[in-house]
Amino acid sequence: MLRNSLIGSLRQIKPILCSQSLRSLSNGANSGLTTIEVDDKSGIATLSMNLPPVNTLTLNLMHDLIDSINQIECNKSRGLILTSSNDKVFSAGLDLKELYKPDQERLKEFWTIFQDLWLALHLCGIPTAAAINGHAPAAGCIMATACEYRVMLPDFVIGVHATRFSFLVSKWMMLSYQSVLPRRIVERALNQGKLFSTQEALEVGLIDEVAGSKKEALAQCAAFIGTFDKANPIARTLTKRMCRDSDVTELLRDRAGDLRACVDYINTPLFQEGLSAHLEGLKEKK
Numbered sequence: 560m561l562r563n564s565l566i567g568s569l570r571q572i573k574p575i576l577c578s579q580s581l582r583s584l585s586n587g588a589n590s591g592l593t594t595i596e597v598d599d600k601s602g603i604a605t606l607s608m609n610l611p612p613v614n615t616l617t618l619n620l621m622h623d624l625i626d627s628i629n630q631i632e633c634n635k636s637r638g639l640i641l642t643s644s645n646d647k648v649f650s651a652g653l654d655l656k657e658l659y660k661p662d663q664e665r666l667k668e669f670w671t672i673f674q675d676l677w678l679a680l681h682l683c684g685i686p687t688a689a690a691i692n693g694h695a696p697a698a699g700c701i702m703a704t705a706c707e708y709r710v711m712l713p714d715f716v717i718g719v720h721a722t723r724f725s726f727l728v729s730k731w732m733m734l735s736y737q738s739v740l741p742r743r744i745v746e747r748a749l750n751q752g753k754l755f756s757t758q759e760a761l762e763v764g765l766i767d768e769v770a771g772s773k774k775e776a777l778a779q780c781a782a783f784i785g786t787f788d789k790a791n792p793i794a795r796t797l798t799k800r801m802c803r804d805s806d807v808t809e810l811l812r813d814r815a816g817d818l819r820a821c822v823d824y825i826n827t828p829l830f831q832e833g834l835s836a837h838l839e840g841l842k843e844k845k
């Protein structure tokens with residue numbers, strides 16, 4: 560909804576066509592892999608990913624996330640906090656099984672919805688924060704960096720470790736990382752395939768705060784969202800979009816080209832062999 564109107568004109572404010580009332584958030588036609596809770600006092604919506612065991616970004620979870628983000632925006636919540644119902648994993652990133660020997664049409668659909676999810680989070684008109692209450696590797700980290708603020712619990716890891724198993728990332732994913740971290744740190748971390756511990760992530764600025772518990776993390780995210788109380792919401796939204804314009808345009812100017820490059824790369828023996836070894840490694844861990 561909002562995202563689609565932005566594709567036409569990034570600088571325009573979407574007319575609010577949504578008619579649901581603030582407290583009547585339901586998960587409508589989605590698969591129920593996300594839940595939305597709106598705090599009565601603050602009006603802030605907490606969006607939880609709920610796909611056991613590790614919130615892998617499957618087609619259905621990504622669909623539900625986009626649907627939920629749209630609902631939260633349409634219901635004029637004051638802000639959105641993204642978190643997980645799992646107490647060890649925020650999100651394990653893209654569902655690796657979708658990338659292994661993929662059906663070509665399904666792979667195109669999968670990558671397109673991943674692009675859509677990134678756009679939905681990146682362009683969300685209301686303030687966004689991530690309460691990272693577990694590990695956040697790869698696309699889990701990219702989702703967190705698409706939010707405006709990150710609070711993380713101790714003893715977990717976050718980062719884009721794609722090169723460890725011969726994956727590349729698209730430029731828009733790198734830009735998302737780079738919107739939070741200095742370029743030299745991103746270059747090094749991406750090339751190393753580095754996963755940062757919570758403490759390291761705080762030190763480099765990948766996260767903004769550490770919290771002692773999920774409850775505290777949610778409270779810290781809510782406090783961040785409260786810092787915009789004096790800003791006019793429309794001016795804030797326009798300013799956010801202006802700040803993010805170049806990163807978003809990088810994807811929008813050639814979405815089809817990005818899709819082609821990704822599909823081509825995923826089909827290479829280099830990628831498939833690296834992925835196969837990675838999947839074996841995950842099995843052998845047990």
Ligand SMILES: CCCCCCCC/C=C\C/C=C/C(=O)SCCNC(=O)CCNC(=O)[C@H](O)C(C)(C)COP(=O)(O)OP(=O)(O)OC[C@H]1O[C@@H](n2cnc3c(N)ncnc32)[C@H](O)[C@@H]1OP(=O)(O)O
Nearest residue numbers: 615651652653654655697698726727728729820821824841
């Ligand atoms: C020119 C441009 C080219 C661009 C080309 C683009 C190509 C795409 C490439 C890049 C983008 C990639 C983005 C990604 O997000 S890829 C996903 C990367 N994620 C990971 O590697 C995470 C792997 N998982 C883990 O490290 C751990 O699971 C954990 C730390 C998240 C949690 O550990 P733990 O609690 O111990 O759980 P388990 O490891 O036991 O896992 C439980 C269960 O879940 C399975 N699983 C875990 N992660 C994934 C996953 N990402 N996809 C699918 N399945 C996953 C795991 O195998 C276990 O399964 P089980 O044995 O059947 O129980």
